[in-house]
Amino acid sequence: MMDWQASTAPADAPADSLFHSAAWMRVLECGFGCESLYVADEGRGLRAGISGFRAGPFRIGYLGFPVGGFVGRVAPSTDDFRILKNVLSSSGLTGLK
Numbered sequence: 001m002m003d004w005q006a007s008t009a010p011a012d013a014p015a016d017s018l019f020h021s022a023a024w025m026r027v028l029e030c031g032f033g034c035e036s037l038y039v040a041d042e043g044r045g046l047r048a049g050i051s052g053f054r055a056g057p058f059r060i061g062y063l064g065f066p067v068g069g070f071v072g073r074v075a076p077s078t079d080d081f082r083i084l085k086n087v088l089s090s091s092g093l094t095g096l097k
Contacts, residue, residue, distance in 0.1 A: 020049040
């Protein structure tokens, strides 16, 4: 079962997951003006930072920008993307990459 939770509060990320850390997400926010979201499925031990960038009238979320994937270099499945799109539907994102 997949039980994704989304938050604007940073989740704890292991030291080896720079691109999902709160510090990295702050760098992106200050440098690119993006907005950060954090998602976690504690049952499967999956976490990720998502950077929301504006592209004209759209807001595109990038999972683990710039390298992609979840903490620990786990690649997302098609089901993960489908479920995350539903979980994040109220966040204003128009797409997820």
